[in-house]
Amino acid sequence: MKIIDLFNETYASLTVNKVRTGLTMLGIVIGISSVIAMVSIGQGAQAQIQTSIEGLGSNLLSILPGVVQPGRGIVSSGRGAAQTLKNEDVDLLRSIEGLAAISPESSRRFQIVAPNGNNTNTTVTGGQTSYGLVHNLIVANGSFISDADDRSISRKAVLGATVAADLFLDTDPVGQAIRVNNVTFTVIGVLQAKGAAGFSGPDDMVIVPLSTMQKILAGIDYLSTITVSVADKDQINDVRDQMISLLLVRHRVAEPDFSVISQADVLGTLSSIITTFTLFLASIAGISLLVGGIGIMNMMLTTVTERTREIGLRKAIGAQKRDITAQFLTESVMLTFVGGVAGIALGWLIATLVSQFAGIATSVSFSAVMLAFGVSATIGIVFGYYPARRAAGLNPIEALRYE
Amino acid sequence: MISCENITKVYTNGDVETVVLKSVSFQVKAGEFVAIMGPSGSGKSTLMHILGALDSPTGGTYLLDGKDVSKLTDDQLAEIRRTKIGFVFQSFNLLSRSSVLRNVMLPLVYAGVPHDRREALAASALTAAGMPKxxxxxxxxxxxxxxxxxxxxxxxxxxNPSIVLADEPTGNLDSKTGEIVLGTFQKLNQQGGHTIILITHEPYVAEHADRIIQIQDGEIVHDKANSKRRQVNLSV
Structure with missing residues (x-):
């Protein structure tokens, strides 16, 4: 039997009962499309988080005062409460080989008022010139904090994009005065918008010189964070170990009274959460795919029973076992193939609609499509094989007599 | 053409052996129109299955065109059916949702006849069988x-098989259309030179053949030319 004849026969028998064929196929369509949609939503979320975290700066290590308690994560790090990080620590760490930049930081929330009466409550961070380098900040308008500003404890401020828009609407903030905690600052620059990244982003933030922050606004001598960027990705662990041992000696403690968190840690944690979530969604979708496959098997078994006389006739006029097997196997593979293609299209459409209307990033990857395709073809073969063998094994005499 | 020597068929069901055919021997020459007649349970259907290469005999030899068919595998039997045997069944066994032409072309699909020749072959077969275009x-x-x-x-x-086996071809038809079908067989035999073996339990139907083999309890009891053949004139 030639391939073209096989397809002709398959087409003819699948179109005999269009409703049944359609419903059986629908099982596969739903299964495949939900796998595609779920995986693409998961992968999209992962890619989005990765981009925004990498956008905060590359190869970063953050030193936080206090100890991150096991199992409580980075949120309750005691940040701000502990006072163990000092300015002198920064000078000590500067000597470590492999450091690209080091940025001592001190943050607090303050009420900020613009001359036009607009006000906002946001994070004010004291930083040095290195803050901009470490965090990949780009000044859209004006200039950033300079070393001279920090030395002279000057009252200058750089606004994040959101803060600038909140306070000054459409007017240019550069050169204007703002009041932070009743101290007047001059705006010298506005940052380019970066997009939200986790819980706090550089868009909703005001940056002032570190010395001004510590001496005028907060009246403290400790830091809330030291952020370090490492020149080479391979040196991150090296640098981390050196920092820990230097700080242990400096602080004269046996156990660290600080925590070092790398960007990779944060990324890894978030990625593993999303991967688990994606797997969970995909396995639910996979169950529907399995149910679809059983639907195929059910239909094929019914078909074999219904067409027993036809099988008998085909054998009587000279069809061999493999002809019958091929015919029924082609029917089930065709069902899953067409269902699979439709499912991929539908899944892709769902993913597109989700990112369009729900604002969730999705990415339909080639590997997900190939996986879905492979799975549907395999389902066709696996669930079609048994009915096909059963048809091929029928005795022609009994099959022809079958009522 | 067909040569059966001491064909036996025994069905074994557990410990019970049922002898359906006991030593059946006969020959059919090319171009003959033979009726195999017998009451139900006589073994004529089993004989037809063996002649049609749907089943193998328990003992004896069955030569079809000089080839021993009695000890072939399933797939080899399928090959014999595909090239040498045509079947006509009591209940027609057509593919119900396919066109007439497609039904007739079906054996050509399995025989691997090229596409462009199938329709012409089917058309000439349909014309010969008297099917209006x-x-x-x-x-x-x-x-x-x-x-x-x-x-x-x-x-x-x-x-174009060596033999056409017709199993009670008129069983589901009224007498008038049954007559037309029998006439069609006669015409194909007399004008087309086809070898036809007709299996029936009705003496009236058997009398349309040139030779009648009567079978009873798995044995041939009569085998002689039909002196009073009923000829159907299809043009009437």
Whole structure:
């Protein structure tokens, strides 16, 4: 039997009962499309988080005062409460080989008022010139904090994009005065918008010189964070170990009274959460795919029973076992193939609609499509094989007599 | 053409052995129109299955065109059926939702006949079986019983087999259309030179053949030429 004849026969028998064929196929369509949609939503979320975290700066290590308690994560790090990080620590760490930049930081929330009466409550961070380098900040308008500003404890401020828009609407903030905690600052620059990244982003933030922050606004001598960027990705662990041992000696403690968190840690944690979530969604979708496959098997078994006389006739006029097997196997593979293609299209459409209307990033990857395709073809073969063998094994005499 | 020597068939069901055919021997020459007649349970259906290469005999030899068919595998038997045997069944066994033409072309699909030759072969078989041309594209379940059987006859001959086996071909038809079907067989035998073996339990139907083999309890009891053959004149 030639391939073209096989397809002709398959087409003819699948179109005999269009409703049944359609419903059986629908099982596969739903299964495949939900796998595609779920995986693409998961992968999209992962890619989005990765981009925004990498956008905060590359190869970063953050030193936080206090100890991150096991199992409580980075949120309750005691940040701000502990006072163990000092300015002198920064000078000590500067000597470590492999450091690209080091940025001592001190943050607090303050009420900020613009001359036009607009006000906002946001994070004010004291930083040095290195803050901009470490965090990949780009000044859209004006200039950033300079070393001279920090030395002279000057009252200058750089606004994040959101803060600038909140306070000054459409007017240019550069050169204007703002009041932070009743101290007047001059705006010298506005940052380019970066997009939200986790819980706090550089868009909703005001940056002032570190010395001004510590001496005028907060009246403290400790830091809330030291952020370090490492020149080479391979040196991150090296640098981390050196920092820990230097700080242990400096602080004269046996156990660290600080925590070092790398960007990779944060990324890894978030990625593993999303991967688990994606797997969970995909396995639910996979169950529907399995149910679809059983639907195929059910239909094929019914078909074999219904067409027993036809099988008998085909054998009587000279069809061999493999002809019958091929015919029924082609029917089930065709069902899953067409269902699979439709499912991929539908899944892709769902993913597109989700990112369009729900604002969730999705990415339909080639590997997900190939996986879905492979799975549907395999389902066709696996669930079609048994009915096909059963048809091929029928005795022609009994099959022809079958009522 | 066909040569059966001491064909036996025994069915074993557990410890019980049922002898269906005991030592059946006969020959059929090319171009003969033979009726195998016997009451139900006589073993004539089993004999037809063996002659049609659907089943193998327990003992004896069955030569078809000089080739021993009695000890072949399933797939080899399928090969024999595909090239040498045409079947006509009591219940027609057409693919109901396919056109007349497609039904007749079905054996050619398995025989690997090229596409462009199939329609011509089917057309000549349908014409020979007396099927009006305006019905060739009808679905087979839209036809009358007599027409269905003529489509089945066309299908059995489309591959130009050595023998056509007809198993109670008139069993589901009224006497008038049954007569037309028998006439079709006579015409194909007399004009087309086809070898036809007709299996029936009705003496009246058997009398349309040139030779009648009567079988009873698994044995041939009569085998002689039919002196008072009933000829059907199809043009009437």
């Amino acid at each position: 305006d019905r060739w594209h009808h679905l087979s379940n839209q036809l009358s019983g007599g027409q269905m059987q003529r489509v089945a006859i066309a299908r059995s001959m489309v591959n």
